[in-house]
Amino acid sequence: MSLNDQGRQLEQSFARTANLLRQLLQGMKARRTAWISARPSTLQPSPELDQLAQKLAGEERARVELLAQIASMLSLPAGVSASELHLNVTRIAGALPTLQGRSLRRTADEATSLAKTVRAEVALGARLLRFTQQAQDSLLADVAGATNERNNANAYDQHARLRAALGHGVRTGKLIDGKV
DSSP: OOHHHHHHHHHHHHHHHHHHHHHHHHHHHHHHHHHHHTOGGGOSOOHHHHHHHHHHHHHHHHHHHHHHHHHHHSOOOTTOOTTTOOOOHHHHHHHSOHHHHHHHHHHHHHHHHHHHHHHHHHHHHHHHHHHHHHHHHHHHHHHHHHHHOOSOTTSOOTTHHHHHHTTOOOOOOTTTTSOO
16 A cells, blocks of 8 residues: 555544544533533433544544554654654655645644544533532532531520530520420
């Protein structure tokens, strides 16, 4: 297989990746919107997003193999071994005919841009989940703290009679007997 053919395969791989990233981004935004609107029916686990992520991982594995094949076909600069060669799209595009190289560069840039957008969406989702967890923990701590405040004289203490009878020196509040 020639370098041109492998360049076309690499471009097609980037195009497939960009398509999968668009679908993943759309699904993630839909999940975030559903989460914000708090519709429980839409907050179920999403096997579609998991399948997209698996397809992206498969595409990445195939691209790594293709890059290894391309690296073996590229001429090495003087004094650089194949293991030291930094292979990127710019180097590959430079070895291809001009139009094909530009097309490869454009497709790779699109995939890179979409990947950055997906990473931002993942970070936003993680922040929203952390916020929710902290809010729930804070709410539970406030509720637990309100029930554990036994020494507050104005709070209702259902055990005040027992504690007073045992000689703990509990001051009774206004609602200690349930009467005003």
